[in-house]
Amino acid sequence: MKIIVDGAKCQGNARCWAQDNEMFNLDDEGYLPSQTIVVPDTPEKQLAARRAVRACPERALALEE
Amino acid sequence: MATLASTRPAHVPEEHLGDFNLMDDPSMLPRPNGEPHAAIAKLLDGPPVFYSLNNTRNGEGAWFVIRAEDQRRVLQDGETFSSNRNIFASALGETWPTIPLELDPPEHGKWRSLLNPPLSPRRVMNLEPFVRQRAVELIDEIKARGNSCEVMSEFAFPFAVSIFLQFLGIPNDRLMEFVGWANDLLHSTPEARTKAARTVIAYLDDLQELRRREPTDDFMSFVTQAEVDGRKLTQHEVKQMSVLLFIAGLDTVAAALGFDFLYLARNLDDQALLRAEPQRLTLAAEELMRAFPTVTPVRRATRDVELHGRLIKAGDLVACPSMTANRDPAEFPEPEKIDLAREDNRHVAFAYGPHRCLGSHLARREVVIGLEEFLARVPEFRIKEGVDPIVNGGFVFGVENLVLTWN
Numbered sequence A: 001m002k003i004i005v006d007g008a009k010c011q012g013n014a015r016c017w018a019q020d021n022e023m024f025n026l027d028d029e030g031y032l033p034s035q036t037i038v039v040p041d042t043p044e045k046q047l048a049a050r051r052a053v054r055a056c057p058e059r060a061l062a063l064e065e
Numbered sequence B: 001m002a003t004l005a006s007t008r009p010a011h012v013p014e015e016h017l018g019d020f021n022l023m024d025d026p027s028m029l030p031r032p033n034g035e036p037h038a039a040i041a042k043l044l045d046g047p048p049v050f051y052s053l054n055n056t057r058n059g060e061g062a063w064f065v066i067r068a069e070d071q072r073r074v075l076q077d078g079e080t081f082s083s084n085r086n087i088f089a090s091a092l093g094e095t096w097p098t099i100p101l102e103l104d105p106p107e108h109g110k111w112r113s114l115l116n117p118p119l120s121p122r123r124v125m126n127l128e129p130f131v132r133q134r135a136v137e138l139i140d141e142i143k144a145r146g147n148s149c150e151v152m153s154e155f156a157f158p159f160a161v162s163i164f165l166q167f168l169g170i171p172n173d174r175l176m177e178f179v180g181w182a183n184d185l186l187h188s189t190p191e192a193r194t195k196a197a198r199t200v201i202a203y204l205d206d207l208q209e210l211r212r213r214e215p216t217d218d219f220m221s222f223v224t225q226a227e228v229d230g231r232k233l234t235q236h237e238v239k240q241m242s243v244l245l246f247i248a249g250l251d252t253v254a255a256a257l258g259f260d261f262l263y264l265a266r267n268l269d270d271q272a273l274l275r276a277e278p279q280r281l282t283l284a285a286e287e288l289m290r291a292f293p294t295v296t297p298v299r300r301a302t303r304d305v306e307l308h309g310r311l312i313k314a315g316d317l318v319a320c321p322s323m324t325a326n327r328d329p330a331e332f333p334e335p336e337k338i339d340l341a342r343e344d345n346r347h348v349a350f351a352y353g354p355h356r357c358l359g360s361h362l363a364r365r366e367v368v369i370g371l372e373e374f375l376a377r378v379p380e381f382r383i384k385e386g387v388d389p390i391v392n393g394g395f396v397f398g399v400e401n402l403v404l405t406w407n
């Protein structure tokens, strides 16, 4: 499972960070830069990943299974 | 001007008019047990975009954009939908934008880059001990006075103001003075508003001068020492920012707390649940923010655009009430249901797009910590019998009077 981050859409709502502050490592301004996050293969991380994608008010995250 | 502007503009056909407006719709005025959120949510049953007359203090009309998806489009596109309105300065008879609220991209972005780090989620954690301490002090004072309180003036408002003071670097012994100015600024006659605006600005100017000479570790010192475009900020720019922090974080935080207390006083089961399991508060506060948001961001179109077959002309105002987007069934399953355990709650109480509330991470912690400490220290509270809470709608929804009582 992967998460594609569209950094141009990120506005620093930090709703992903609230789900998992390791997987979603915000920069000093509180934004998530464009990147592909490889989600570790554990049920907790995968649940946090799914929730983070759904929780983003800007729809800056996309899930790739 | 008011009478001219409140007639239908030529490019808006009769059938695109709606009869709701934020300024004088009866459901938006302060009322005992008012339910402005329920009233405005009815707009979801009507057209997704409509024009409404008389939506500003000077009588200008505005387009209303009702659904979450459409609001996202408007608020994410600062080039087409400008924030440049100079509202605060107009109370002084002046013309300048507050920073960053009334600036557009790309200018807006460089100020956000300066201001984001001190209000980032991580840095806000450093402010938590103070936030908690202030909550506890205010609650202890309330308890020493008896077993009831008017929670807005005795808790929510002074709590929000004293956190602003601490953040900026103003000693807490000025608290009641600032509370008075804030009241005049946000809830008073135009004359009192102008006077309070001048007083606050004069105070912030003095503080600024002091911190330029002798910096400490507060926000005012940070902005007076900081650089943008390779130069120090001017005295005017620091004023444009600091005055915004004052107005943006008071009513909004107080109102969020007020609606939460009102909900919990009316829903004793949920109150008991959160008291027994305070770890639920983080999610619960998000759900209450979804159900009872307070702000309607407004933009001005910079070019003609069409939305759902309506022609929004360059120069038209566009209003995006967070209350309708937050109850949009396309965005939230069972939006009418308040579910304190709702997950993945992508509500728009703090707006979408580049102007997403700069203080949102602090505001979230203020609300959660305020509720946490109140529930931990005050036993089951209810609305005092015979004293109806007063609730208002309008540009910032709020609770004006809420007397709680407990045994």
Ligand code: HEM
Pocket: B083, B099, B100, B101, B102, B112, B244, B245, B248, B249, B250, B252, B253, B256, B294, B295, B296, B297, B298, B349, B350, B351, B354, B355, B356, B357, B358, B359, B360, B362, B363, B364
């Ligand atoms: C629950 C409390 C709060 C709510 C509901 C709230 C809501 C909002 C909303 C909806 C906006 C966007 C306005 C627009 O786009 O036109 C905004 C912007 C802003 N808020 Fe808040 N706010 C809250 C608390 C705070 C606090 C505590 C601070 C200060 C630390 C603050 C500072 C700001 C600033 C500076 C902006 C302008 C951001 C920009 O234009 O880039 N807010 N707020």
